[in-house]
Amino acid sequence: MDLRDTLEEAAFRAELRAWLEENLPAGLQGHRGGATRFEGPEMREWSRALYAAGYIGLTWPEEYGGGGAPYTHQAIFLEEMARAEAPPHIGVIGIGMAGPTIIAHGTDEQKGRYLAPLLSAEEIWCQGFSEPGAGSDLAGVRTSARQENGHFVVSGQKVWSSFAHIADFCILLTRSDPESTRHAGLTYLIVDMHAPGVEVRGLRQITGEAEFNEIFFDDVHVPAENLLGDVGSGWQVAMTTLLHERGTLGFALQATLEVQIRKLIALAQDRGANQLQRDRIAREWIEMQGLRYTNYRSLSALMKTGTPGPEGSISKLVWSEANQRVTKLALEILGPDAALGDENAPYGGYWQYQQLRSRGNTIEAGTSEVLRNIVAERVLGLPYSR
């Protein structure tokens, strides 16, 4: 047990920190996120700069344009990005989900075609999993993929798809066997978002902006070479994607929570906080530290055994509920001014926006209810509820 960086990790951290100081544009530091990150070319330029400096795909094999680095480097990268308040690479779906799935299940041609432009932010990806009738219960997918003359014809509707309006490709879970039900008969496709028959409509959310979208597929032709995995094995392929969504996110989540709590402390210094509020500030900081070292334990197990520790499965659950409490506490410290919106609000409306946005945290990427089921059934071994 040694919580310090190794010499090699310390060198990587120092080099990265210096690079961020030198290269992070002032206008992007402390970027509030949300839909504004899609506007203008700055975010893509920043993403490209991160890639050119070798910080994107750190743990991917070198043959696919990655850095071949250990997971600890990825953890340090996320910690330092958060410390510098640098916005993440814009291609989060590509890097976190599509890329790892293509590495695991893709053909050599697919790897050669898609991985490099995904890392460099030349091409943006979105995810087409959820449907109006298939949310937490993903096996209810109905979007159809008919096989016809050596290609697929896709029809249906996906929903809650972030980045779809700027995306070049979609990882799409379809039902290729119309007679099938549940987990069988599903097929995983890569779909060109510029193909005829693809329509994207923004979904305005609780914050007033549109970060995610509905996607409509109307007889969209998808070439056979865009099949990922085998026809009918879509469920297994999708599980790879979701494993990555939940497995590698912990450090990023803890790091963003740490930034949020740092801002909360600055707010308390600026506006004053009473004893009850101070107690809650301390409570949140302590739990955030607990989350940090829980991630460290899970990562250490991954480094030693190749499998992340089971305790890592609580990261998203803990982060999402903490972020909701932290942002609401900030509104409480703001007092009556918390009612003011946008430009009238203190600090440019940062806290009002963050608090509303946080309500999505316990819904997106696995609801807290589903995550508690996963902990209960798969980690604690309680009997399955379904």
Add this chain to the structure above:
Amino acid sequence: MDFTFTPEQEALREQAREFLAANPEPTWVQLAELGWTGVSIAEEDGGAGLTFVEEAVLFEELGRTLYHGPYFATIGLALPALPSELRAEVAAGEASWTLALGPLVPDLDTAERVAIVGGDGIYELEDGEREVLATTDESRPLGVVRGGDRGRRLADSTVLAEIEARSQTALALEACGLARLALEDALEYASSREQFGKKIGVYQAVSHPLADAYTRVELSRSLALWAAWCVAIGDPQAAIAAAAAKSYAGESAVAVCETAIQSLGGIGFTWEHRLHRLYKRALGIESFGASGTRLRAEVAAALVEGEVPGLSQTPDSVPVTQGG
């Protein structure tokens, strides 16, 4: 960065679990024979020359079995105040100690010698009168000392900061051990007990609180082990880490026991089941020294008015900090 136990530390845990299962009420001499009383005592004083991380393993296991004896008082509380030759006695199992940090002194019924804080130093109590009090947690009686004289001067009071960090961390670790056992009891019950034709663990009204209890156990462990490591290497974060660990793990152990008692229903409420004993130790840990609320006031002061030190640098002094 490596947050795993070494094979030797894992072996120590296994030894502790097996030994304590077979000997739930070990004597001080037995613990000394196992080498547990001298874990972090220097080899020249008859100890093993290891660190608080190894002691952390033992505190967790001793908490799990609600060990009744002077291990916490001696190793978690008094040890930093003891000079070399008195440490040698502890390592050899010839002496056990407790330290009166506040009016209620732990393990007064089993500790042989008593240290007191006075003025600028820590002294051995001579000829004092001891009274062991009835306590809710029968496995860790508290007592008071009256009268007596300052005997030998043991240490300067500057050692108190280390004692605070060690003792808070030791209690956090005990809390982790007992909370884990309470959770295991609840999981076993929820997996076997049937009502309305189903195992009760199927019902999310039962399983989700248990998932939350697991979350609290794991976050507690992460905080307690972070604090233990800080104490072991004398990290500048040790004080705040220990306060964080004790406040979170203490309150969590209470909450986890409450969830477990509720999960077991009537059985969990009986004297016969061990849950009430785990619960009472948890309550005792939470109230001992500084409660969660008081510790959070200290943490808040450091966060809002003061400064939180960074984690230690790497051995060659390359600057390292945590993400924030």
